Amino acid sequence: MSKKVSESDVHIRPMLEADLDAVLEITNSAFRELVERTTGRRHDGPMFASGLGRYRLSLDPLGCHVAVRGNEVVGANFSVLRGRLGWFGPLAVRPGAQGLGIAQLLVQEFVRSAEARGATLMGLETIANSPQHVHLYMKLGFRPSWTGISFRREARPGKLSPGVEVDGAVPELSYAYPGYDAANDARATRDTNSGVSLGYRDGFAICHTVSTLWADPAIAYVPLIVAPDRETFDVLVRAVESVAREHGKMRVVTQVPGSSLATQDALLEHGYETGGAALRMKRGESLDYDAGPFFYCDDWH
Secondary structure (H helix, E strand, O other): OOOOOOOOOOOEEEEOOHHHHHHHHHHHHHHHHHHHHOOOOOOOOEOOOOHHHHHHHHHOOOOEEEEEOOOEEEEEEEHHHOOEEEEEEEEEEEEHHOOOHHHHHHHHHHHHHHHHOOOEEEEEEEEEOOHHHHHHHHHOOEEEEEEEEEEEEEOOOOOOOOOOEEEEOOOOOOOOOOOOOOOHHHHHHHHHEEEEEEEEOOOOEEEEEEOOOEOOOOEEEEEEEEOOHHHHHHHHHHHHHHHHHOOOOOEEEEEEEEHHHHHHHHHOOOOEEEEEEEOOOEOOOOOHHHOOEEEEEEEOO
């Protein structure tokens, strides 16, 4: 008898604010189990910030979904859509409900929702040494040919450079990817009081001083920096560090596509250190867009 769930056993629906406590518990439980299984290390306490769900639901309410079996939420998936580029995660299924095909249903709903809203490129990050995850995503059309690399450093004190705008208009960012739009990132950051957006010339950054991903209150989390040139990138890097120090944060953490060598070199020159690397998988058009001639930090966790 197949262990896969049937449509009558489980249904996928939009995530609601009332689901967030259950979603955070499932996400922490699933990732603790995954880390222990793949590394042999047990992680005590929460892995993800308590504000993860509220921020992500505000950012992309149409793309966040839960899997419900009976009256119980047994799985959840978050989504980020930036114009025509979308990615998902964290994706989690309650440990006792894993192996039943629920994760596949959640990913299929993400793809359907993103395509219906105009996405032409979709992606995710996952642990490279988890064959079952890589196989699942390959089966759904995602190619495992890229990486996302963590960078961090101690936040340096300093003032914002002249011309840096805080929570101003979001510039045109189609030089990164056709139709790229980070307006929802800026809005959700304001609406949830998670931090600030920073603009300089044609560059843009998000700096979260209230954690929206990892359960580490000492960090400022930078999910996004996009800059057309090195000068703009340098100004934005120093700006996020200034904001971090102003809010009492000791370290700045961000993620860089492995294809963006110029960005990695720039961060190393700024004194950033590399952390872990995740497998980045994509499907759609312009798969190597992040190797383009611009500077780019973008965390797909």
